[in-house]
Each structure stands twice: as C-alpha cells, then as structure tokens.
Amino acid sequence: MNPGIDSGPGACLAPALHAVARLRAGRLARSSKPFTARGGSRRPHCTGCRLVLSHCTCALRRTLATRAGVCLLMHDTEPLKPSNTGWLIADVVADTFAFGWARTSVDPALLALLREPQWQPCVVFPTEGLADGRAVADVQALQAAAQASAAGHAPGPRPLFILLDGTWAEARKMFRHSPWLDHLPVLGLTGGGPSRYWLRHASADGQWCTSEVAARCLELAGDGTAATLLTAWLDLFTERYELARQQRAVRPDSAAQRRLAAVAPA
Template structure:
C-alpha cells in the first residue's frame, strides 16, 4: 500500500497542503510557540501556518518540558519574555500568580520575546501547571478582542481566539501596528475555507 505524499514544508498531506496561505512577515517581537503534542498533527490547527509565516519564529513540542530545555528557550537572550495568557483564568488552582507586567517594555518591541501556548484551554492550563518556569513569566492578556473567525473548531466563548488570531492580535498590540498582520489574518480566512471544504465542516 502506497503512503500518502506529505508536503515537506507544512507537514500535511499534499492534498491538504496549506502552503498557499503562508504570508511572509518579519515581526519585531520574537515569537515562540510551545505546542501541546496532541496539536501537532491536528488538521484544523493554526500554529503551523503561524510559524511558517513569521520569520525567525520557533516551535517546540511537549506538554512538560525538561527544566533546562525550557530555560534555554525562554531565556536564550536578554530580551524581556512575556507569556500570552490571561492574568487569571478558571482552573488555575495550584498555579503561581504571575509577576506584574511592566508596560515600559512596550517602548522596545525588538527587545521582547512572546511565548504562546498552542492547545485547547484545558491543554494550555495543564502546560502552565506542569511547567513552573512559565508561571514565573509576566503575562500579556488580551482584552476586548473581536469575535474569532475560527469557525472550524469549537470555542466556549466568541472571544476565545485561535493560536494564530491571538498571536496576531498580541503582536499588533506590542508593535503598535494594526495593519502589519492583516494579510496573515486574511490568509487565515482562506485556510478556514479550505478546511471546511476538505472536511465538510459547515460554515
């Protein structure tokens, strides 16, 4: 039996390749995606498209990272490292309160590193719980966000964004640039339509 051809760039079956939606953008803020292993091969996931679109971004896959490995990811340089996550959210019992976010760091976006957890809310909470180093980071919380266009995966609330949407919104905030990431958000809409067509998901 022959194996399905796999795109070596997006790592999806050739028939479901998403490379047409990649938009080359160079962020000022360094983006690092920590992906839950169960998201790695999820057909509807948005993190791979995000990673391929943003120059010099990183993606690391694990639920619980070795401490020294995670330390080397988070603190590789002298940049200020922020975690994209609500300041407090349901289900965070046993999670240390995050240090305060110093808004003065917004003056130099090229000196910022943004950590994004890719997974469902339940998975991301578990990643936060199992990796105390993440709990030590100041958090960037997104408030008053537009409704998600991520209509191919279930969300509990309209303002719960996909990894790609949340990251774009955070980068627009940190870089004070609302236009830079619009092409990627527009391409994301095309990605969603593609998934709806491939998997017969209603709009």
C-alpha cells in the same frame, strides 16, 4: 507517517519545514500507531500546508521578519491536528519556535531560548486569578517599546510571546504545571470580538484560536503588517479547509484570497 499526508509523486513543492512542521515530524516518528484526525480526509495532502493537494496554499505563503517572536508550547497531539493554527503562525512569522509540552520534563532548547538576551519573554494567558506575586506584563511598556522601535530607537530586548497551544483545559494544565515559566510575566489580552475561527469550537465566549491570539500580540508589539497577514492567512486556510471538506473547487477570486493578496501581493 500519517496516511493523510502525501510526500510521494504528485505532492506540491512544499516550503522548507518550519518549527511546527519539524515538531510534527518528530511527534509522528515517536508514534506507535498512525494519528487519524476526527473527520479527516484520506485523500493525499500537502506536506507544506496540510490541505488536500487540490486546495494547497503553499504558493501563496508569505513569511515576514518581525520584531516580536512567537514561542509555541504545544500539547502532545496538537502538532498532529490538521486544524491546528499554530502551524499558520510559523508560516507567517519567521521567528517562530515550537516545543512539545510534558508535565515531568522540559526541552533544554526551550530553557536556552528563554535565557537568550535578545528576547524578553512573557506567557500569554488570562491574568484573572493569578497567584499572588506573579508578575503581569506591562502592556503600555510593550506599546511604548514598539513605538520606539518604529521611530528607529533601540528599544531593548525583543518581545517573545509564549503561547500555550491546546484546548482550553489543556492550556490551563500547561500553565499550572510548567514551573520553568513561573518567573516570567503574564500577558492577558482583553477586549476584542468573537473568534473568526469556526473549524474548532471554543468552550466559552471570548476564547480565540492560537493564530488569533498571536495576531493580537503582534499588533501590540508594533508588527501590524504581520498581524494583518496572519489574520488573512487564517481566513484563507479556513476557507480552503472547508471547501476541501465539502469537495468543492478552489475559488481564486474569493474574498479570503483577495484579502490575502491585498496584504501580501505575489
């Protein structure tokens, strides 16, 4: 068990484990030594939100049913990092799936998910420099299907966004060495402002954290409320994480908490 996570007396009543939490638990069970995050706190942490108990956000968590699903393909230690934002996606989006990535093997459950007829999967990754013949997702078709769904028409399979969760260098390696994804179209996101997430620094301009990428995908799929909620949830997590790091008290009237309450009232 990670010594920074407390599941004993005094821990909050955390929500049921979601896909990323289960992946994290499995990764910890296989560890030969405890995972210690750089700069991590040794104070007791909540098992549900990973924050120190005094800054827990579990009571504010809201999960939504969405038309789109999110499939996280996570690099080895990514589920263990307290600043990972894939966790936040699973907090908000009910149909979130999470799998560990390995170069030499693939989880059979991931392959089964990709074959399910209810889903239309695509890999979210920059389309510049794609190999010849690699299909590119049709953004206009995605938006048209979202509009049809909103109008009550049956638009066909639901979009399933596959996000490669890791550093930029790790994501590139995952994209290049995952032959089981080669038959899927690639969705490249363009435009957008700079990343709002500053707990981990991007290696270049125009790179967003995993949660921000998911929010943009949800918007394309017509799940605007979920996209807004996920953005507000990221802001609150970032605020609480930094307040805990500085050993400053929670501010219930903070701008981040007001934004979250406006999207998803208690």
